[in-house]
Amino acid sequence: MTSRKPAPMPVRRPTMTDVAKAAGVSQSTVSMVLNNMSGARLSAETRSRVLGVAMELGYRLPRREQPTPQVAAASPAPGLRRNLIGYLVDEISTSPHPVVSVDGARDAAWEHDCLVSIIVTRSNADQEAAAIAALRANPMLLGIVYSTIFTREVTLPAALTDDAELPVVLLNCHDERHRLPTIVPGEVGGGHAATEHLIAMGHTRIGFINGEPWMEAAKDRLKGYRRALATADLPFDPALVRDGDWMSGTGFEATLSLMREARPPTALFCANDLMALGAMEALAQLGLKVPEDVSLMGYDDQEISRHTHPPLTTMVLPNYEMGRAAVEALLAAADLPATQRAARRHLIKIDCPLVARQTVRPR
Known part of the structure; x- marks a missing residue:
């Protein structure tokens, strides 16, 4: 009886991760070199090393021909892992907040060897459609964040809802x-925590200077304010509430x-830091000291809140x-089949933590 030799194990095709490890660089660097991405600040020595290692390992370089959008959107070159995240945002230059969100997205993507492509659309339907089409034409597209x-x-846009295969996350x-x-801030909880902190300091007459009342952030922060009062068995007094417009001038007048x-009131809760700055100026004009006479709470933790006198809670x-x-959330969705992805749709609210500085003191 003759023994049969075991069938040879199939040779595993080298991946971009293998190239990165052998070349001593990140997977993102390998992707940029192999895809010949323009604008990447990589030295000639790094490019040469990556290409040399890829050839030694037998890694299949992507074809130089540009595939059609239909082919590109469906299949990246063999051995390549999708690593491009499209990030659509309606506005980025009129507020510091969306820029900070971009920073968080960029850092998280980089930790997973992904890159973020940011496109500002100003909510223009034609620009959104063109941006989505361009992103989908890229064979490395992993998914889209819509912010x-x-x-x-x-x-x-229909292009984001009609394609069940395209992972999309709302920010x-x-x-x-x-x-x-969907990722949103926990504004009700934030309004509750701010008011609860003032109540814990012994304040029972708490004025609330809100933003524009039609905005969700203003509605939710007011809801949190009212819930904290109710939790502490304090009555809600409409005479202690003023609507503003997020600017320091209305904080002053309110x-x-x-x-x-x-x-x-013995304490003021302003729905953003700029209105709190106006409130601080108004109290000074009235000869009242913060926090000795009136405690003051802001919201947003903008850079300027660290540099007021005293620094703003x-x-x-x-x-x-x-x-x-x-x-x-996008990376998690991309790892699932479209059918399972649909079953995991969920809302994630990110907590708004308190930053205690020097404008609040016990009553």
């Missing part, structure tokens, strides 16, 4: 039917108005963490 400058309901916005993974009440708007969470 807005302020939290709101959006009508999504700081949501659609009416809740069809996609504070003057609140302090003219027959029973003025505030709530963090977790833009960076939201950007990271959006990319992580």
